[in-house]
Amino acid sequence: MAQLVKKIGELGLHNRQVTHLIATRAAAASYSTQSEKSSYKCVILGGGSGGCAMAAKMTRKFGKGNVAVVEPHDIHYYQAMFTLVGSGHKSLTQAARPMGKSLPRDAKWIKDSVASVEPDSNTVVTSSGLKLEYDMLIVAVGVQLNFDKISGSLEALESDPRVCSNFSANYVNKTHKAFQAFPKGGTAIFTMPPLPIKCPGAPQKIMYLFDDYLRKNGLREGSRVLYNTNLPVIFGVKKYADALLEVVKQRDITVNFQHNLIGVDHTKGEATFAKVGADPVENVTMNYDLLHISPSMSAPEFLKGSPIANEAGFVDVSKEHLQHTKYDNIFAIGDCSSAPTSKTAAAVAAESGILSGTIEAFLKGQKPSGLQYDGYTSCPLTTKGGKIILAEFDYNGQPLETFPVNQGKERLSMWYLKKDAMPIIYWQMLIKGRWHGPRVFRKLFRFGMGK
Numbered sequence: 001m002a003q004l005v006k007k008i009g010e011l012g013l014h015n016r017q018v019t020h021l022i023a024t025r026a027a028a029a030s031y032s033t034q035s036e037k038s039s040y041k042c043v044i045l046g047g048g049s050g051g052c053a054m055a056a057k058m059t060r061k062f063g064k065g066n067v068a069v070v071e072p073h074d075i076h077y078y079q080a081m082f083t084l085v086g087s088g089h090k091s092l093t094q095a096a097r098p099m100g101k102s103l104p105r106d107a108k109w110i111k112d113s114v115a116s117v118e119p120d121s122n123t124v125v126t127s128s129g130l131k132l133e134y135d136m137l138i139v140a141v142g143v144q145l146n147f148d149k150i151s152g153s154l155e156a157l158e159s160d161p162r163v164c165s166n167f168s169a170n171y172v173n174k175t176h177k178a179f180q181a182f183p184k185g186g187t188a189i190f191t192m193p194p195l196p197i198k199c200p201g202a203p204q205k206i207m208y209l210f211d212d213y214l215r216k217n218g219l220r221e222g223s224r225v226l227y228n229t230n231l232p233v234i235f236g237v238k239k240y241a242d243a244l245l246e247v248v249k250q251r252d253i254t255v256n257f258q259h260n261l262i263g264v265d266h267t268k269g270e271a272t273f274a275k276v277g278a279d280p281v282e283n284v285t286m287n288y289d290l291l292h293i294s295p296s297m298s299a300p301e302f303l304k305g306s307p308i309a310n311e312a313g314f315v316d317v318s319k320e321h322l323q324h325t326k327y328d329n330i331f332a333i334g335d336c337s338s339a340p341t342s343k344t345a346a347a348v349a350a351e352s353g354i355l356s357g358t359i360e361a362f363l364k365g366q367k368p369s370g371l372q373y374d375g376y377t378s379c380p381l382t383t384k385g386g387k388i389i390l391a392e393f394d395y396n397g398q399p400l401e402t403f404p405v406n407q408g409k410e411r412l413s414m415w416y417l418k419k420d421a422m423p424i425i426y427w428q429m430l431i432k433g434r435w436h437g438p439r440v441f442r443k444l445f446r447f448g449m450g451k
């Protein structure tokens with residue numbers, strides 16, 4: 001309970017929500033002592049976007065007591081809102097819900113973390129030593145943040161008010177404070193690590209909102225805004241890359257391609273970057289007055305080297321149906337899967353619809369034959385307060401836009417879609433397993449023609 005109170009302090013929750021959170025936590029705790037059962041029809045690993053969506057679907061299918069979710073955290077975060085939390089347009093409280101309220105009531109929440117998966121004996125082992133047997137397993141554990149790969153970054157995030165990161169619930173609240181403390185004429189650096197990461201647009205979305213903040217507060221003149229990216233391009237899809245290159249030009253933002261953040265010295269206010277591909281090795285050190293860090297990411301540690309992972313550590317599933325390539329009763333959804341899409345909640349939504357069909361086929365003893373996942377993913381690029389370029393594309397990097405307008409243009413309508421409509425869709429539909437992405441609308445707007 002002491003830990004919960006600390007968490008509440010960190011989050012700055014209101015009294016009503018605190019009472020509610022404690023009540024939910026208590027209910028969930030008694031839930032997990034209710035039964036000794038350790039064998040389930042369906043075990044789901046992770047209670048994030050994909051885990052909640054599939055838990056809702058599987059509970060509706062198999063009924064109470066047949067689905068277990070292993071998830072160590074008390075709070076579920078709607079991480080896609082973190083960009084607007086960092087920019088000060090939303091609060092962290094608005095992006096948080098108690099885990100017990102995010103998971104379906106009829107699923108059993110096992111508040112523990114997964115230590116290993118033993119697919120040959122259909123068993124999951126948790127950190128506390130619990131052994132769970134499953135008929136089918138859905139892996140939805142997301143990615144881990146590797147701040148430890150950037151020397152000095154964690155110390156800087158802990159103790160330097162100029163250093164922030166929208167990628168972590170622990171540090172996202174520092175971002176807007178760092179905006180407010182930024183001195184006119186200073187230098188702000190936004191970093192982009194090697195892929196894969198979740199929401200690869202997020203490292204630059206917050207930069208545009210910062211630039212907008214400076215302009216609105218008369219602080220932009222004489223100040224420098226830098227985007228230091230490990231990549232050789234600003235975005236992976238040409239249509240949106242062209243639009244974003246125009247945005248950085250108009251806003252006088254300096255883009256340093258192939259610069260990978262390797263170290264931070266917060267005592268000197270310095271960030272060091274390795275020049276990617278330089279031979280001999282070449283590093284460059286820059287001063288900062290604000291540093292927004294996007295860390296590199298990988299599959300969670302327990303997956304790396306596990307029998308269900310590929311060489312990179314991601315769950316090895318077919319990219320069309322999300323079923324394991326070797327174990328028919330294992331499936332993956334979201335950021336931890338090997339599906340080579342851009343990792344987003346929008347992708348999770350589309351994948352959840354596909355996975356339902358795959359699981360139906362599996363339960364009938366058949367190979368999946370229905371709709372195939374085309375890699376649909378979406379990235380709402382906040383180019384300023386009130387404007388968004390809504391990137392939507394498939395596995396081949398081909399635009400797959402929902403609306404019958406050019407989404408490569410900055411639009412106010414898409415801002416409202418992200419700020420006001422998406423949270424409703426997320427909380428009321430996606431995590432309840434009732435949102436499979438905007439495919440039906442895309443079809444509708446095109447009178448059933450096209451993809």
Ligand code: FAD
Pocket residue numbers: 045046047048049050051070071072073078079080081082083112113114115140141142143166167168198199202300302333334335336343344345346347348378379380
């Ligand atoms: P997650 O939602 O991260 O959930 C993984 C869960 O697994 C977590 O609850 C974790 O605690 C749990 N877990 C981890 N390890 C273990 C273990 N060993 N045992 C048990 N449980 C474990 N997406 C969009 O579509 N649009 C956006 O605009 C957007 N913007 C973003 C901006 C930011 C700053 C960030 C950080 C993300 C953004 N995303 C966006 C991406 C989106 O949030 C993720 O792609 C999505 O949450 C992936 O869902 P998931 O279920 O795979 O992983």
Ligand code: UQ1
Pocket residue numbers: 080345346347349378379380402422425426430435437438
């Ligand atoms: C989406 O489906 C989704 O999942 C809920 C997001 O994550 C929060 C998104 O950011 C976006 C843009 C979509 C796509 C939805 C539409 C209506 C284009």
